[in-house]
Amino acid sequence: MNLRRRTIFSALAAAGALTLGLSPPTAYASEPIALWARAETGSFLTPLVEAYNKSHERQISLTLVPDAQVTQKYSAAAATGSGPDIAIIEIGRLPQFLASGWLQDITSDLAGLPYKDALSPAHVSQGELDGKHYALPLSADVSVLYWNKALFKAAGLAPDTGPKTWDEIRSTAAAITKTGNGNFGYFFSGGCGGCMAFTMLPYPWAQGAEVMVGEKANFAGNKALGDSLQLYRDIVKDGSTPNTAQTENGANQFGPFFSGKIGMFVNGTYPYVELKKSHPDIDFGIELVPSKDGSGAASFAGGDDIAITKRIDKATGMEVLKWFTSEGQQLLAQSGVLPIRSDIAQADYVSLDPRNQVFVDALKYGHIPKSPEVNAIFFDNSSPFAGLVQAGIFGTGPIDAALNAAQSAADKITGK
């Protein structure tokens, strides 16, 4: 009996060892392809995956990871080699995963794509490390300047033309605020580091400045960034923003403009779609965020890239990536979502609404701070950049001192 028990135990142990130790790390060909993405992408990604599954035998199983858990879940997957076969990663966070060995090198595959030059340059750059590419662009969200035409008219301004210089932005904001009735000229989410990066950094970028140089933040002595903070400080000093601008932490970043009481704000494609769908009474225009004298323009290029992990063979993975960057982009464009390919954008997206051209142009001028530490330096609400926004815009001390303090805080993070 004892011998029999021992034999059964040994057999079970051997089976367990085989299961744990000898099973292949890659997904089986008959299994669905596991695709992970952040929950925020669900609105356009779910129909895209449904379309893919209709036309392919091997199905995709989509998992939407809650936004607050993305860093933890993706990092755990990257550290252990578990998780998805294909990962859709927000491009701000992408650099932190490039050196982990989680994603497959697709440099030669990218070079062989006939549409490689039409892909959003900022998205392609975010997926590159030491000359090797690990991801392709998937979705884009670019920041542009919105203006409310009714409020422009009420302030005696030409409603069909947005401000072209920083001085015009300031004077327009003041003129709209003067109309009273609870109207304010300009709005921004000053309590949200990520929102401010998305909406304010285009100003220094339009001046030709960079906010990251190599591995380091570039705050101290950054004149263009200092001038941008001064513009915002002046707008606040003029009383052209509601006082909620200082503390708005991203939860209500669109609400004030949607209420029809805000003259201008900088934001991405989401409010554009939402305004057209749910607030047709608000007549608005969009344009690129201008440089100080109007001679240049810039935008923050956000969105997601798509990459193949080492859990799946590259040929299968590339088949998925090629579909998402070709047929998938056409479907997105036709449904009114900005595609990451300029050729498809011109053919299928701009024709839907002439204003769409502004977003297509913004993709060309798109920037994003590239660093594995970007979240800690810019996007988090207690980041050095978030502190810089508070001190630089709402503080009373010299802006140069605020820039120096932010530089010192950022250096502690990059030098850890």
Next chain:
Amino acid sequence: MTLVSKGIASRPTTERRPGGTYGRVARRKAVLGAALMAPAVLLVGGIFIVPIVMSIWMSVSKWPLLGPHHLIGLDNYLRLFNDASVWRSFAFTAIFALIVTPLVLVLGLVLALIVQKGRPGIGVIRTAIFAPVVVGNAAASYIWLALTDPGAGLVGRLLTDLHLTGAPPNWLLSMASATTLVVLAVLWKTIGFSMIVLMNGLNGIPNDIVEAAMMDGASRARTLWSVKLPLMMDSIAFVATFTFIGALLTFDQFYIITGGGPDSTTVSAVYAIYNTAFTQLNLGYASAISIVFMILILVLTVFQLRLFQSRSS
């Protein structure tokens, strides 16, 4: 007599044979005892000991969220002792706990005294006060954030309609008002629990002792101070300790309501640990902060329990 003599006769036999029947029984009992204890030992080991040992190991390592890790000795601890932002978060958390704990105790006691006696409708009041306890921290925080939003919140509207403020207040504009908002949210969420525990403490006091004090001429206040409170010291100690530790560990409310602002002035200790681990992706340093914070909580809790023990005795 026969039984006694049998007993006497058998005792030397077992003493001479330690490996005999009694030895086997003792061994079986020991094995059974160990087997019965094993789940608890594994549970405690798995849930408490292993994570603490793991945290200590991580705290003496350079351990990024992604990538290889290696031992670096006490570097993380040395960095911590010079890191003003961490100590600021510790100090802020301590002040927050010192504000919240007495408020929860006093208000909980007042409510317990009000709802202790059975009166018509008292069950509804007890339920209404206790209901927020079952709401999750995150949900409760979002409710408070929405209610106090200066643009669309009901609280701001109410205050302006009652002409108490000229415009809806922006609670998050200063550290003091942002912290006040979180204190109110925590009170709303936890006061029902302390009320129930303290009510149980009050109900556990024998009536004859209270009646004897009243007959001796003690006023209601005097009876409460000199008779009831000392007799319910266990309940008070439980609520105080539970609330104090809970307040020290507050995270969700600050993360959701204030976002650590304005200008990182409302970053609690756990929030700072979270930021270090998942924003700066530095698990090693986050573990060092956790270990130091855990030791501080242990010291404070032991001090607090000693204080209540001495009051109780």
